[in-house]
Amino acid sequence: MRFTDEIGWVLRSARFMIIYCVLDQKNRLILIFKLLFAVIIFFIKPLLLEIRLYQYAYNLNKAGIAVLVIFIYSCISSQNKKNMDPEHKNNPHYSRTDTTHLKVSDEEWKKILPKDVYNIARDKGTEWAFSGKYWNTTGIGTYYCAVCGNPLFKSDAKFASTCGWPSFFESIQPGSVTYHVDNTHGMQRTEVLCGRCDSHLGHIFDDGPPPNYKRFCMNSLVLEFEPDTK
Ligand SMILES: [Zn+2]
Numbered sequence: 466m467r468f469t470d471e472i473g474w475v476l477r478s479a480r481f482m483i484i485y486c487v488l489d490q491k492n493r494l495i496l497i498f499k500l501l502f503a504v505i506i507f508f509i510k511p512l513l514l515e516i517r518l519y520q521y522a523y524n525l526n527k528a529g530i531a532v533l534v535i536f537i538y539s540c541i542s543s544q545n546k547k548n549m550d551p552e553h554k555n556n557p558h559y560s561r562t563d564t565t566h567l568k569v570s571d572e573e574w575k576k577i578l579p580k581d582v583y584n585i586a587r588d589k590g591t592e593w594a595f596s597g598k599y600w601n602t603t604g605i606g607t608y609y610c611a612v613c614g615n616p617l618f619k620s621d622a623k624f625a626s627t628c629g630w631p632s633f634f635e636s637i638q639p640g641s642v643t644y645h646v647d648n649t650h651g652m653q654r655t656e657v658l659c660g661r662c663d664s665h666l667g668h669i670f671d672d673g674p675p676p677n678y679k680r681f682c683m684n685s686l687v688l689e690f691e692p693d694t695k
Contacts, residue, residue: 499532553614558662561614567662578612585684586612586664589649589656594629597685601625606692607637608683613662617641617688618681624674631688633681634673642666642681657681 484496506529553559556577558567571587584590594600599608608618608631618633626632636642640660647656647668657666666683673680 499535502532503529556612559612559614561609561616564615564661566660567613569662574612582611582686585686586659586662586666589665590684591667592630592684592686597630599631599683599685599688599690600629602631602690604690604692606690608633609689609691610659610662610664610666611687611689612664613659614689615641615659615661617659617666618683620690626680626682628680628682630667631683631685632673633683634677634679636681644669657683659687 558569558577574587575583578586581592585592603620603623603625605620607616607620608623609616616637618635619637622633622635622637624632624634643658643660643663645656645658647654654668654670657669658664659666664687666681666687668682670680670682671678
Protein backbone atom coordinates (compact mmCIF):
# COMPACT_ATOMS: atom_id res chain seq x y z
CA MET A 466 0.00 0.00 0.00
CA ARG A 467 1.40 3.39 -0.98
CA PHE A 468 1.72 6.25 1.52
CA THR A 469 -0.97 8.30 -0.28
CA ASP A 470 -3.34 5.31 -0.02
CA GLU A 471 -2.78 5.21 3.72
CA ILE A 472 -3.50 8.95 4.05
CA GLY A 473 -6.66 8.39 2.01
CA TRP A 474 -7.85 5.64 4.33
CA VAL A 475 -7.13 7.76 7.44
CA LEU A 476 -9.10 10.69 5.96
CA ARG A 477 -11.99 8.43 4.94
CA SER A 478 -12.11 6.87 8.44
CA ALA A 479 -12.03 10.32 10.10
CA ARG A 480 -14.85 11.54 7.83
CA PHE A 481 -16.87 8.44 8.64
CA MET A 482 -16.44 8.99 12.41
CA ILE A 483 -17.46 12.67 12.16
CA ILE A 484 -20.56 11.85 10.09
CA TYR A 485 -21.44 8.94 12.40
CA CYS A 486 -21.35 11.26 15.45
CA VAL A 487 -23.80 13.82 14.03
CA LEU A 488 -26.39 11.30 12.80
CA ASP A 489 -29.39 10.02 14.71
CA GLN A 490 -30.04 6.30 15.35
CA LYS A 491 -31.94 5.61 12.11
CA ASN A 492 -29.38 7.32 9.86
CA ARG A 493 -26.54 5.56 11.70
CA LEU A 494 -28.07 2.21 10.77
CA ILE A 495 -28.41 3.35 7.14
CA LEU A 496 -24.76 4.47 7.20
CA ILE A 497 -23.63 1.08 8.55
CA PHE A 498 -25.58 -0.75 5.81
CA LYS A 499 -23.98 1.46 3.17
CA LEU A 500 -20.55 0.77 4.61
CA LEU A 501 -21.20 -3.00 4.56
CA PHE A 502 -22.34 -2.73 0.94
CA ALA A 503 -19.13 -0.86 0.05
CA VAL A 504 -17.02 -3.53 1.81
CA ILE A 505 -18.85 -6.33 -0.07
CA ILE A 506 -18.21 -4.54 -3.39
CA PHE A 507 -14.55 -4.11 -2.41
CA PHE A 508 -14.11 -7.87 -1.91
CA ILE A 509 -16.31 -9.07 -4.78
CA LYS A 510 -14.76 -6.87 -7.47
CA PRO A 511 -11.36 -8.68 -7.72
CA LEU A 512 -13.21 -11.98 -7.76
CA LEU A 513 -15.34 -10.85 -10.68
CA LEU A 514 -12.24 -9.61 -12.51
CA GLU A 515 -10.63 -12.99 -11.88
CA ILE A 516 -13.43 -14.79 -13.64
CA ARG A 517 -13.33 -12.16 -16.42
CA LEU A 518 -16.70 -10.54 -15.78
CA TYR A 519 -15.21 -7.20 -16.78
CA GLN A 520 -18.48 -5.65 -17.77
CA TYR A 521 -20.07 -6.56 -14.45
CA ALA A 522 -17.12 -5.10 -12.56
CA TYR A 523 -17.40 -1.89 -14.60
CA ASN A 524 -21.07 -1.60 -13.61
CA LEU A 525 -20.14 -2.14 -9.97
CA ASN A 526 -17.81 0.86 -10.26
CA LYS A 527 -20.75 2.96 -11.41
CA ALA A 528 -22.87 1.52 -8.59
CA GLY A 529 -20.13 2.50 -6.14
CA ILE A 530 -20.24 6.11 -7.38
CA ALA A 531 -24.05 6.12 -7.14
CA VAL A 532 -23.87 4.82 -3.54
CA LEU A 533 -21.36 7.57 -2.70
CA VAL A 534 -23.63 10.28 -4.17
CA ILE A 535 -26.69 8.91 -2.30
CA PHE A 536 -24.63 8.70 0.88
CA ILE A 537 -23.47 12.36 0.69
CA TYR A 538 -26.99 13.54 -0.15
CA SER A 539 -28.57 11.59 2.72
CA CYS A 540 -25.99 12.99 5.16
CA ILE A 541 -26.77 16.57 4.13
CA SER A 542 -30.54 16.11 4.04
CA SER A 543 -30.57 14.24 7.37
CA GLN A 544 -29.47 17.50 9.01
CA ASN A 545 -33.03 18.69 8.55
CA LYS A 546 -34.87 15.46 9.23
CA LYS A 547 -33.75 14.89 12.79
CA ASN A 548 -36.01 14.83 15.81
CA MET A 549 -37.90 18.09 15.48
CA ASP A 550 -40.42 17.43 18.29
CA PRO A 551 -43.14 18.60 15.84
CA GLU A 552 -45.82 19.03 18.50
CA HIS A 553 -43.48 20.83 20.94
CA LYS A 554 -44.45 18.54 23.79
CA ASN A 555 -41.05 19.09 25.42
CA ASN A 556 -41.27 22.86 25.07
CA PRO A 557 -43.40 24.63 27.75
CA HIS A 558 -42.51 28.07 26.30
CA TYR A 559 -43.95 27.37 22.84
CA SER A 560 -47.09 29.35 21.97
CA ARG A 561 -48.47 30.88 18.78
CA THR A 562 -50.68 33.33 20.70
CA ASP A 563 -48.72 34.35 23.81
CA THR A 564 -46.63 37.43 23.01
CA THR A 565 -44.86 37.68 26.40
CA HIS A 566 -41.14 38.20 25.97
CA LEU A 567 -39.25 35.09 27.12
CA LYS A 568 -36.21 35.07 29.36
CA VAL A 569 -35.00 31.48 29.18
CA SER A 570 -31.36 30.54 29.74
CA ASP A 571 -29.36 28.73 27.06
CA GLU A 572 -28.93 25.94 29.58
CA GLU A 573 -32.68 25.38 29.69
CA TRP A 574 -33.08 25.72 25.90
CA LYS A 575 -30.41 23.06 25.52
CA LYS A 576 -32.61 20.60 27.43
CA ILE A 577 -35.71 21.51 25.38
CA LEU A 578 -34.62 22.01 21.76
CA PRO A 579 -33.44 19.41 19.25
CA LYS A 580 -29.66 19.69 18.86
CA ASP A 581 -29.73 21.04 15.30
CA VAL A 582 -32.28 23.75 16.21
CA TYR A 583 -30.25 24.70 19.30
CA ASN A 584 -27.07 25.05 17.22
CA ILE A 585 -28.71 27.70 15.02
CA ALA A 586 -30.98 29.42 17.55
CA ARG A 587 -28.70 29.72 20.55
CA ASP A 588 -25.17 29.10 19.20
CA LYS A 589 -25.85 31.35 16.16
CA GLY A 590 -24.94 28.65 13.66
CA THR A 591 -25.82 28.57 9.97
CA GLU A 592 -27.27 25.62 8.07
CA TRP A 593 -25.74 24.54 4.76
CA ALA A 594 -27.02 26.49 1.74
CA PHE A 595 -29.71 24.56 -0.20
CA SER A 596 -30.01 22.04 2.67
CA GLY A 597 -32.98 23.58 4.52
CA LYS A 598 -36.56 22.57 3.86
CA TYR A 599 -37.82 26.10 3.08
CA TRP A 600 -35.22 27.67 0.76
CA ASN A 601 -37.41 27.10 -2.32
CA THR A 602 -40.92 26.60 -0.89
CA THR A 603 -43.77 28.63 -2.39
CA GLY A 604 -46.81 27.70 -0.24
CA ILE A 605 -49.27 30.31 1.07
CA GLY A 606 -49.19 30.70 4.84
CA THR A 607 -47.17 31.89 7.83
CA TYR A 608 -43.64 31.17 9.02
CA TYR A 609 -43.33 30.88 12.82
CA CYS A 610 -40.29 30.74 15.11
CA ALA A 611 -39.52 27.03 15.60
CA VAL A 612 -38.24 27.77 19.11
CA CYS A 613 -41.15 29.73 20.64
CA GLY A 614 -44.01 29.86 18.06
CA ASN A 615 -43.80 33.63 17.45
CA PRO A 616 -45.22 34.57 13.98
CA LEU A 617 -42.31 35.94 11.92
CA PHE A 618 -43.06 36.15 8.18
CA LYS A 619 -45.97 35.85 5.77
CA SER A 620 -45.40 33.84 2.61
CA ASP A 621 -46.28 36.87 0.45
CA ALA A 622 -43.07 38.53 1.71
CA LYS A 623 -40.99 35.52 0.59
CA PHE A 624 -39.12 35.77 -2.68
CA ALA A 625 -37.15 33.36 -4.84
CA SER A 626 -33.52 33.87 -3.97
CA THR A 627 -30.54 32.02 -5.38
CA CYS A 628 -28.64 32.20 -2.09
CA GLY A 629 -29.90 28.79 -0.85
CA TRP A 630 -31.67 30.07 2.30
CA PRO A 631 -35.34 31.13 2.73
CA SER A 632 -35.48 34.87 1.96
CA PHE A 633 -38.10 37.49 2.86
CA PHE A 634 -38.27 41.26 2.20
CA GLU A 635 -40.19 42.14 5.40
CA SER A 636 -41.25 40.64 8.71
CA ILE A 637 -44.92 40.06 9.61
CA GLN A 638 -44.83 43.00 12.09
CA PRO A 639 -42.07 45.50 12.91
CA GLY A 640 -41.62 44.04 16.45
CA SER A 641 -41.75 40.38 15.49
CA VAL A 642 -37.98 40.39 14.97
CA THR A 643 -35.16 42.43 16.52
CA TYR A 644 -31.73 43.39 15.16
CA HIS A 645 -28.24 43.19 16.53
CA VAL A 646 -24.88 44.31 15.09
CA ASP A 647 -22.76 41.26 14.30
CA ASN A 648 -19.01 41.76 13.72
CA THR A 649 -18.02 38.09 13.76
CA HIS A 650 -16.10 36.25 10.97
CA GLY A 651 -14.41 39.52 9.88
CA MET A 652 -17.69 40.91 8.50
CA GLN A 653 -20.04 43.66 9.58
CA ARG A 654 -23.56 42.26 9.38
CA THR A 655 -26.92 42.75 11.04
CA GLU A 656 -28.16 39.73 12.89
CA VAL A 657 -31.92 39.03 13.01
CA LEU A 658 -33.36 37.65 16.26
CA CYS A 659 -36.83 36.44 17.22
CA GLY A 660 -38.67 39.30 18.94
CA ARG A 661 -40.14 36.96 21.58
CA CYS A 662 -37.38 34.49 22.50
CA ASP A 663 -34.22 36.27 21.19
CA SER A 664 -33.20 33.22 19.17
CA HIS A 665 -30.84 33.74 16.24
CA LEU A 666 -32.74 33.45 12.94
CA GLY A 667 -30.21 34.70 10.37
CA HIS A 668 -29.07 38.04 8.94
CA ILE A 669 -30.55 40.95 6.99
CA PHE A 670 -28.92 42.41 3.87
CA ASP A 671 -29.62 45.39 1.57
CA ASP A 672 -29.69 43.40 -1.68
CA GLY A 673 -33.36 42.36 -1.66
CA PRO A 674 -36.07 43.21 -4.20
CA PRO A 675 -38.27 46.37 -4.28
CA PRO A 676 -40.05 47.96 -2.48
CA ASN A 677 -37.55 48.10 0.40
CA TYR A 678 -34.56 46.18 -1.05
CA LYS A 679 -34.15 44.15 2.15
CA ARG A 680 -33.30 40.46 2.26
CA PHE A 681 -33.99 38.58 5.48
CA CYS A 682 -31.69 35.60 4.96
CA MET A 683 -33.08 32.98 7.38
CA ASN A 684 -32.28 29.44 8.48
CA SER A 685 -35.01 26.86 7.73
CA LEU A 686 -34.23 24.98 10.95
CA VAL A 687 -35.51 27.84 13.13
CA LEU A 688 -38.63 28.38 11.00
CA GLU A 689 -41.89 26.49 10.97
CA PHE A 690 -44.32 26.92 8.07
CA GLU A 691 -48.07 26.63 8.61
CA PRO A 692 -50.15 26.74 5.40
CA ASP A 693 -53.33 28.83 5.33
CA THR A 694 -56.40 26.67 5.75
CA LYS A 695 -58.37 28.15 2.82
ZN1 LIG B 1 -38.84 32.73 19.01
